[in-house]
Amino acid sequence: MAGSVGLVETETVRLFTAAQPLVLVSGATLGPVDVAYETYGRLNADRSNAVFICHALTGDAHAAGWHAGDRHPGWWDNLIGPGRPLDTDRFFVVCANLLGGCQGTTGPSSPHPETGRAYGLDFPLLEVADFVTVHRALLAHLGIERLLAVLGGSLGGMQALQWSLDHPEDLANALIVAASSRLTAQNIAFSAVARRAIMSDRQFRDGQYAAEGTMPAVGLAIARMMAHITYLSEDAFTAKFGRTSQFETRRRGFGIDFAVESYLDHQGTTFLERFDALSYLYLTRVMDYFDPFARPDALAAVEQRPVNHLVLSFDSDWRFSTDHALRITRRLEQARLPVTFREISSAFGHDSFLLADPVYHATLRAFLDRALEVGT
Amino acid sequence: MAGSVGLVETETVRLFTAAQPLVLVSGATLGPVDVAYETYGRLNADRSNAVFICHALTGDAHAAGWHAGDRHPGWWDNLIGPGRPLDTDRFFVVCANLLGGCQGTTGPSSPHPETGRAYGLDFPLLEVADFVTVHRALLAHLGIERLLAVLGGSLGGMQALQWSLDHPEDLANALIVAASSRLTAQNIAFSAVARRAIMSDRQFRDGQYAAEGTMPAVGLAIARMMAHITYLSEDAFTAKFGRTSQFETRRRGFGIDFAVESYLDHQGTTFLERFDALSYLYLTRVMDYFDPFARPDALAAVEQRPVNHLVLSFDSDWRFSTDHALRITRRLEQARLPVTFREISSAFGHDSFLLADPVYHATLRAFLDRALEVGT
Numbered sequence: 001m002a003g004s005v006g007l008v009e010t011e012t013v014r015l016f017t018a019a020q021p022l023v024l025v026s027g028a029t030l031g032p033v034d035v036a037y038e039t040y041g042r043l044n045a046d047r048s049n050a051v052f053i054c055h056a057l058t059g060d061a062h063a064a065g066w067h068a069g070d071r072h073p074g075w076w077d078n079l080i081g082p083g084r085p086l087d088t089d090r091f092f093v094v095c096a097n098l099l100g101g102c103q104g105t106t107g108p109s110s111p112h113p114e115t116g117r118a119y120g121l122d123f124p125l126l127e128v129a130d131f132v133t134v135h136r137a138l139l140a141h142l143g144i145e146r147l148l149a150v151l152g153g154s155l156g157g158m159q160a161l162q163w164s165l166d167h168p169e170d171l172a173n174a175l176i177v178a179a180s181s182r183l184t185a186q187n188i189a190f191s192a193v194a195r196r197a198i199m200s201d202r203q204f205r206d207g208q209y210a211a212e213g214t215m216p217a218v219g220l221a222i223a224r225m226m227a228h229i230t231y232l233s234e235d236a237f238t239a240k241f242g243r244t245s246q247f248e249t250r251r252r253g254f255g256i257d258f259a260v261e262s263y264l265d266h267q268g269t270t271f272l273e274r275f276d277a278l279s280y281l282y283l284t285r286v287m288d289y290f291d292p293f294a295r296p297d298a299l300a301a302v303e304q305r306p307v308n309h310l311v312l313s314f315d316s317d318w319r320f321s322t323d324h325a326l327r328i329t330r331r332l333e334q335a336r337l338p339v340t341f342r343e344i345s346s347a348f349g350h351d352s353f354l355l356a357d358p359v360y361h362a363t364l365r366a367f368l369d370r371a372l373e374v375g376t
Numbered sequence: 377m378a379g380s381v382g383l384v385e386t387e388t389v390r391l392f393t394a395a396q397p398l399v400l401v402s403g404a405t406l407g408p409v410d411v412a413y414e415t416y417g418r419l420n421a422d423r424s425n426a427v428f429i430c431h432a433l434t435g436d437a438h439a440a441g442w443h444a445g446d447r448h449p450g451w452w453d454n455l456i457g458p459g460r461p462l463d464t465d466r467f468f469v470v471c472a473n474l475l476g477g478c479q480g481t482t483g484p485s486s487p488h489p490e491t492g493r494a495y496g497l498d499f500p501l502l503e504v505a506d507f508v509t510v511h512r513a514l515l516a517h518l519g520i521e522r523l524l525a526v527l528g529g530s531l532g533g534m535q536a537l538q539w540s541l542d543h544p545e546d547l548a549n550a551l552i553v554a555a556s557s558r559l560t561a562q563n564i565a566f567s568a569v570a571r572r573a574i575m576s577d578r579q580f581r582d583g584q585y586a587a588e589g590t591m592p593a594v595g596l597a598i599a600r601m602m603a604h605i606t607y608l609s610e611d612a613f614t615a616k617f618g619r620t621s622q623f624e625t626r627r628r629g630f631g632i633d634f635a636v637e638s639y640l641d642h643q644g645t646t647f648l649e650r651f652d653a654l655s656y657l658y659l660t661r662v663m664d665y666f667d668p669f670a671r672p673d674a675l676a677a678v679e680q681r682p683v684n685h686l687v688l689s690f691d692s693d694w695r696f697s698t699d700h701a702l703r704i705t706r707r708l709e710q711a712r713l714p715v716t717f718r719e720i721s722s723a724f725g726h727d728s729f730l731l732a733d734p735v736y737h738a739t740l741r742a743f744l745d746r747a748l749e750v751g752t
Contacts, residue, residue, distance in 0.1 A: 192636070197573060201594075234561075243560075252665065254497070254661065289628065
């Protein structure tokens with residue numbers, strides 16, 4: 001029977017220092033860089049069962065199991081554990097907080113080594129390839145030379161794709177779920193409005209809010225509320241909330257009345273406890289600029305060293321619709337790479353990638369089981 | 377050849393006074409109530425050629441022609457004029473700024489008669505039926521007993537529907553375009569976030585910003601930017617902007633770079649010149665609560681005195697999709713009312729109702745010409 005990985009803790013490791021800094025795609029350098037990560041299961045003797053999980057925009061290293069005192073398990077706990085599709089009796093799973101994040105890995109609200117104040121907007125702009133660089137450094141630290149697979153949803157899927165394109169020698173399989181190789185103008189528009197809300201909050205203080213003992217809570221909550229609208233399908237909103245009031249009788253006015261208003265308010269409020277406004281700016285901007293196939297030689301490396309790909313989309317996902325997945329699939333196919341595409345039927349929109357839809361999980365399970373059989 | 381109605385002016389009339397106030401559906405009273413309106417064309421001798429235009433959320437009385445100094449004509453100028461579908465050589469067209477609006481008709485930023493300060497949040501909550509009450513008072517003032525047609529898009533279409541249900545004796549035809557009889561949870565969610573942005577702007581000052589010489593510009597611009605995303609289809613955004621930069625070379629960072637960001641910024645900024653934050657709150661909330669068919673006897677009046685309906689939707693409109701139009705159509709059909717439904721193919725989403733798509737305009741023209749033949 002499928003079970004939990006149980007109690008886990010986040011580790012932190014310094015992977016780059018001021019003397020040996022991280023060199024970003026832009027040419028900028030960054031150091032020190034600490035990385036928070038978790039692992040589940042055990043690395044086998046020939047180090048051939050490692051799967052790297054890349055998290056999405058607001059995820060963190062805590063993908064599975066329970067921290068002491070948790071009210072909820074890790075964000076992908078339904079997928080990872082004994083007997084689960086990412087079976088920790090067989091796979092060794094690694095998940096790290098993203099560079100630029102705010103849950104243990106160095107990001108724009110980390111202290112600048114020279115001033116002791118938060119980097120703020122002095123933090124360098126990042127690219128998805130920079131995330132991959134840091135992930136690779138973590139693997140080196142863990143003594144893993146080659147991954148059985150890299151797996152991610154949304155921004156996580158972008159990392160899996162970039163990794164496959166840039167360093168195919170690192171991986172046998174890449175699982176790209178509910179992702180995009182190129183945001184649309186509408187995708188960018190939503191993030192632009194979110195950033196506007198954050199940056200025009202007077203508590204943003206040019207990114208130095210932490211030093212001034214405040215945070216742009218209003219703007220960050222608005223950003224999160226708006227984003228949540230795009231994470232669910234319209235039908236899911238209707239099924240979950242319809243037009244019912246949150247209360248026994250209607251409270252007409254400009255406060256919360258409809259249940260959907262209460263839901264969004266809750267999403268906005270709880271987000272403030274766990275996420276940082278600067279990280280939101282930096283990571284959404286990484287997504288806007290992501291366009292790996294724009295590079296003429298994008299597929300040259302992986303053509304030489306083929307990686308096996310699984311590309312999944314959800315039919316009700318209107319943030320990254322099946323069109324996005326098909327674009328990725330076609331580009332990989334043009335390079336004659338092994339690529340399996342599946343559109344999963346699910347009512348829940350973009351958020352489906354976090355849910356335990358049986359067909360979705362069966363598809364991941366089958367692909368991962370086969371990967372383990374074939375090996376690295 | 378189709379032409380402009382030329383130079384026009386907005387008239388204002390006091391339709392209700394403190395002594396003889398407007399009685400709202402809620403039971404609250406409001407007076408004085410001034411109404412700003414425009415007319416185009418001439419009322420014929422038997423007063424049988426009048427068409428009332430109901431405007432959408434951020435529209436106003438200036439539907440056609442030019443004000444002195446205008447850079448753009450009225451918002452529905454492509455539809456209204458000599459030889460245009462609403463041919464002002466044959467039709468007499470009336471358009472009034474909505475109750476609760478901010479372009480000449482009494483609204484929440486109008487002075488409270490007792491304090492001289494803006495009503496602010498003391499302005500009563502409104503319903504679509506209240507708009508209709510005011511429109512009817514304007515018609516009485518103009519000496520029009522019966523309309524050939526009422527026509528509106530989006531919130532305007534809601535008014536046309538409500539008018540037909542509540543006072544079918546007033547009209548021979550109702551044209552309901554890109555509208556809804558019942559917002560979805562997702563529709564409400566977008567408006568809820570917009571209102572949050574406005575009300576949490578510290579310049580909102582509990583709605584008394586005008587008295588304090590300020591306005592919630594940040595919040596209102598965010599609301600408008602977000603709304604604009606929902607007014608265009610994703611394909612229209614892609615076709616209009618794609619991923620191109622607004623500049624000759626990319627300006628990576630958190631300012632404007634992508635053309636779509638510049639567009640939204642412009643929409644947000646120009647909106648501040650012409651719209652009021654309190655009106656935005658009040659009118660969006662009217663839409664949230666609109667649900668005319670929820671009343672068990674909703675169709676009783678119009679069943680006794682049938683009105684001829686045209687219900688139009690646009691296939692790329694994801695704000696009020698064709699599902700909304702079909703729901704209206706089915707309810708009217710259940711009451712055995714004459715109703716023509718058309719889904720117009722258009723790439724431009726909800727905004728299509730403002731554009732001069734040839735099939736759309738031909739459909740309106742044919743319906744209106746037929747209406748004129750049959751008469752009131």
